[in-house]
Amino acid sequence: MSEYKVITVPEVAVIKEIKKEIEDTSTFYLEFANPEVEKNFKIKSGQFIMCTIFGAGEFAVSLPPSPENDRFHISVRNAGKVTGALHRLQVGDKVGIRGPFGNGFPFEEIKGKNVIYVAGGIGLIPLRSSIVHVLQHRNDFGRIILLYGSRSPKDLMFQYNIEEWQKIDGFETFITIDNPAPGWTGEVGFVNTLIEKAQVPVDNTVAFVCGPPIMFNSVIKDLVNRGMREENIISTLERHMKCGIGKCQHCAIGRTLVCTDGPVYTYKQIKTLGEQI
């Protein structure tokens, strides 16, 4: 294995900064305690890590930073025992990191195409690194469109990033919330309604879709009905994971394991796996 990976014994990393994103989700900027590891630890967009919270356990988490020039960070919702323990930590506290694991996004294959991002809620977190990468290489791609929906205005992730990205020439953003809210003048409705509004192209186009299963299924249905090919719809899946290296089998979907064969799949692949998403 030529790539540097931490497999069994986690490497210690220090929380350098904590940024509250939305009500229950924060971003933790991390730096490895060992300078050698800090230097050798290279991620690919779309991969994930296993993060140990000492005394609480370990969880799998996607990587929002772009590998090129972002600081290493994770954005995590307080959703259970271990992520809850992470949210109680402060700057200077330490965590353990194993990884990076997984296949990553297929950037080489999508060069020259229109790129559509469809995200629901915190589904924007795993797509962030891809958006940053694609925008950094703006000229390699056609139209770049973000369709983003969340429950309410206060549930929108990375608003400061979105404002930055909107300054980049030709980045089209459509944002919606599920129900009307005081002070909200933008779109209201589920994110799949934006597909029509954005006049999403289907030829020479790839769509990255990430969000809760119900949103995922309805968005995919609409994209396919519009004429998008199943192999051009890309998603990153989430599963209960324990080992990250294809051994514990908790993340099995059909014949594949999300940790080693995924987490990035095309919809065409997902359909052949014969399991619910």
Place this chain on the structure above:
Amino acid sequence: MFLIKKNDVLKLAQELEKSYSVYGPVVEKESGQTFLAKVDNVTDIDLNAPIPSLPPKNILFPQIEKIIGYKYDQSSKNAEIKMLVVPEAKALFGIRSCDLAGVQCLDRFFMGQEFVDDVYLEHRKKTFIVANTCTAPFAQCFCACTDSGPSAKEGYDLNLTDLGDVYLVEAGSDKGKELCEKMGLEKSDNSHLDAKVKVVDKSLDLFEEKAVENKAWISRVMNRITTGFIKPEIWEYIGDQCFECGACSFVCPSCSCFNIEDFNKQNGTTERMREWDSCSYEGYTRMAGDHNPRKPIEDRRNKRFFCKLSYSQSQKYLRPGCVGCGRCAWVCPGDIGLPNVVTYVRREITEREINE
């Protein structure tokens, strides 16, 4: 190849005892069941004992195992992490060919995929395996259907076959050969290999008479399971009988799913344990936020038999995931051990063909 007198066969175990902890089939007096136990006295080993109630899985892949230990001091922010796996050198003496096939499934899965599982590797590289040919099947056996018996073809350091007054000792590795040479064992000739073929054939002939509990003609079923060509009603029928107890996974020589949990000790340190898990449990795939992609039991049962019998999974093991030991059928309270599932699927295939 070598020979050893029948009365001397345990001398092999005695020799191994010098460098390894020896595990062999021992009949427990109270229950009459056989277990692969760590023996203090090699004369406790009974090579003619019935098939052990549990496979050797727990010796190479313990049911609960500490993998790492760590200590984090909240005030000084000092974190120390270290690996805790230090397995002893172990010799498995007289394991059956089905169980050896199970060990090979574990080997290929843990050490032959994209990543090598370093915890399993630590155990495995210090293991010596002496297999034993079954001269007659037991009632529960169907290794003849899964190509994993009655005699091991590969994967052993030594393979024993009872030829009447002597055991044929086949060496499958350099360290197996060295052990035989060191003990000065007599060399065998072709007549002994011919005798072994007769023993194996006789053992196979005895299946019809003795292996009466289970049959599982799996090849056609593997095709159907791989292509997903099985009616949902069949999985529902199978799921309805599942108690979700996980016993099938527990006794299966090739089931290797595990969970990882951190246990905090009173002294402020934490041990990360990995422990056997089963895909029959509802919590197996449940994620934070309570989304569970495999909530209905039939989805989980479907998965287990897919894992045992699909081609794609067999590519990982280089053989079917089922080794024909019959233990799942023995322990299942719902009567859906693998042979019965194979029967249900075959019945469906047949019915469909009659109707078409």
